[in-house]
Amino acid sequence: MNDRLRRLPALLFAASMSHALAAQPAPPAPRGVAFVHVNVVPMDRERVLTDQTVVVRGDRIIAIGAGVEPPAGAAVIDGRGTAWLSPGLADMHTHSDSARDMALYLANGVTTVLNMGEASNEFLAQVRPAIERGDKPGPHIHAAFLVDGSPRYGHFTVTNAQEAREIVRLAKTNNYEFIKVYNNLSPPAFHALVDEGRRRGLPVVGHGVTAVGVERQLDAGQLMVAHAEEFLYTCLLQPKAGSTEPVPDETRIPGAIDAIMRNKAFVTADINTYATIARQWGRPAVVERFLRADEVRYLSPDRRLAWRHAGYDDRHGSLDDNLAFLRRFVKAMSDAGVALVAGTDAPTIPGLVPGWSLHDDLAALEQAGLSRYQVLATATRTPGLLFQRADATAVQSGTIDIGRRADLVLSEHNPLEDLATLRHPLGVMVDGRWHDATALRRMLDDIAADYVVAGAPR
Known part of the structure; x- marks a missing residue:
C-alpha cells in the first residue's frame, strides 16, 4: 500500500464524501466544498497560484483566491499550504x-x-x-x-x-x-x-x-x-x-x-x-x-x-x-x-x-x-x-477557473516539478464529488478482491 495514502487522513477532512465501488455513494455536499491553503496549478498557462482557496458548488468551480472565505456549511479540505491542486x-x-x-x-x-x-x-x-x-x-x-x-x-x-x-x-x-x-x-x-x-x-x-x-x-x-x-x-x-x-x-x-x-x-x-x-x-x-x-x-x-x-x-x-x-x-x-x-x-x-x-x-x-x-x-x-x-455547448474543463467543471486532483507535490506525484493522488474530485485517498484505496482493494474470487491470482 502506498505510504502517501496512509498519511492522507492527517491532511484531509475525516468525513469522506465518497465510497468504494460496492458502497452506497454519498450525495454531494449541499453547500459546497472548499479547498483551503492549497497551491493551484490552473493549466491555463504555465504558472502556479500559492496558498489559495478553491470553492466548488455542485459540479462547478465558483470561486478562487487567496482571500476567499469558505461558504458557511461547506465541507473543508485543508491542504495546509503543502498540497497541490491541478485539473483532473x-x-x-x-x-x-x-x-x-x-x-x-x-x-x-x-x-x-x-x-x-x-x-x-x-x-x-x-x-x-x-x-x-x-x-x-x-x-x-x-x-x-x-x-x-x-x-x-x-x-x-x-x-x-x-x-x-x-x-x-x-x-x-x-x-x-x-x-x-x-x-x-x-x-x-x-x-x-x-x-x-x-x-x-x-x-x-x-x-x-x-x-x-x-x-x-x-x-x-x-x-x-x-x-x-x-x-x-x-x-x-x-x-x-x-x-x-x-x-x-x-x-x-x-x-x-x-x-x-x-x-x-x-x-x-x-x-x-x-x-x-x-x-x-x-x-x-x-x-x-x-x-x-x-x-x-x-x-x-x-x-x-x-x-x-x-x-x-x-x-x-x-x-x-x-x-x-x-x-x-x-x-x-x-x-x-x-x-x-x-x-x-x-x-x-x-x-x-x-x-x-x-x-x-x-x-x-x-x-x-x-x-x-x-x-x-x-x-x-x-x-x-x-x-x-x-461541442461548443459542452461544459468547459481541463483548467482550474471559475465556471469550469470541478474535476480536480490533489497531490503531495507540484506536478510541474514532478509528474510522478500524480501517480499517488491525495484525493480526486470528479463532477464536484470528492473521493479521498482512503476511498480510492478501498476501490482498488475491492476490485482486486473481486478478481481473486473470480479465480484470477493476485
Whole structure:
C-alpha cells in the first residue's frame, strides 16, 4: 500500500464524501466544498497560484483566491499550504468498458476518458449514466463509434456512402459523440462519414485511412488523429534502396505538421503505447513479465488471458527505429504548437493497465523532450479544448477557473516539478464529488478482491 495514502487522513477532512465501488455513494455536499491553503496549478498557462482557496458548488468551480472565505456549511479540505491542486487527467484513447475499469481510472486521478471503439451497449446505456448520477465512481465517459470498410478486424463495416451516413445517424441515436474511422474505409465512405458527422454533430476522429491518407483526411475535416504512428503508415514512410521495408523519412515531417496546423487538428501522442508494443515484439517473455506487474491484480481475468494471446510476441523484426523516429516526430509536433492529447489504448495492449498506463504515457512524453507543462497539458487543458471544438455547448474543463467543471486532483507535490506525484493522488474530485485517498484505496482493494474470487491470482 502506498505510504502517501496512509498519511492522507492527517491532511484531509475525516468525513469522506465518497465510497468504494460496492458502497452506497454519498450525495454531494449541499453547500459546497472548499479547498483551503492549497497551491493551484490552473493549466491555463504555465504558472502556479500559492496558498489559495478553491470553492466548488455542485459540479462547478465558483470561486478562487487567496482571500476567499469558505461558504458557511461547506465541507473543508485543508491542504495546509503543502498540497497541490491541478485539473483532473484525461485518457483520450481507451477501450475499457466496465465499471471496475472506470474505478481504476478514477483512483489514478483520471476524470475523463474517451472510449475509442466497441464499448458495449450495457456500458454506454447503464454504466455511463450510473456514473453521471454518482451511483458508481468513475470519470466522465465520452464515446466514439468505430467504423471500418471491411470486416477484417471485426469492426462495424460500411461499404458505401449511403451506409456511412446511416451509421452516423445510428451512432447519434445511441448517444455516441464521435465517429472513429479505421484503416480500410473507401474514400466515398470516409467523406460521407465526415459530412454526415458534421451535420449531426459527431466529429470524425481515428486512424489513417489507407485509401485516403491522413493529410487529406485532415483537410476534409477529421478532428483528431488517434495515434501519432498513423502518420508513419500513411505519409512518413518511404522505400529505401537495399531495404525490404519502408523507413521513416525525416524530410516529410514539416509537411505532416503543416497539414495538422492548417486544420487546427489534434493528435494523440501515444509514445508509451507504441513503446510497449515494441518491447514485446517478437519477445514472448516480456508478456509474462507484464502479467507479473503489481497493478495487474486490478485487471480482469479475461483481459489477462487476452494479453497472453495477443500475438505481438509472434512477430518478427524490430520496431525500435520507428519508435525512435516517433519520439522525434512528437517532439517536433510539440515544438510547432500542435495540439497533442494523451492516450494509451488500454487495456487492449498487453502491458497497459487502465489508469496506470496514462501516467506511463506522460512519463514517456517527458522523456521525449517535452516540458512538464507541455506534458500535463496533453492530459488536461488540450483535451478540454478538443471537447469544446467537438461541442461548443459542452461544459468547459481541463483548467482550474471559475465556471469550469470541478474535476480536480490533489497531490503531495507540484506536478510541474514532478509528474510522478500524480501517480499517488491525495484525493480526486470528479463532477464536484470528492473521493479521498482512503476511498480510492478501498476501490482498488475491492476490485482486486473481486478478481481473486473470480479465480484470477493476485
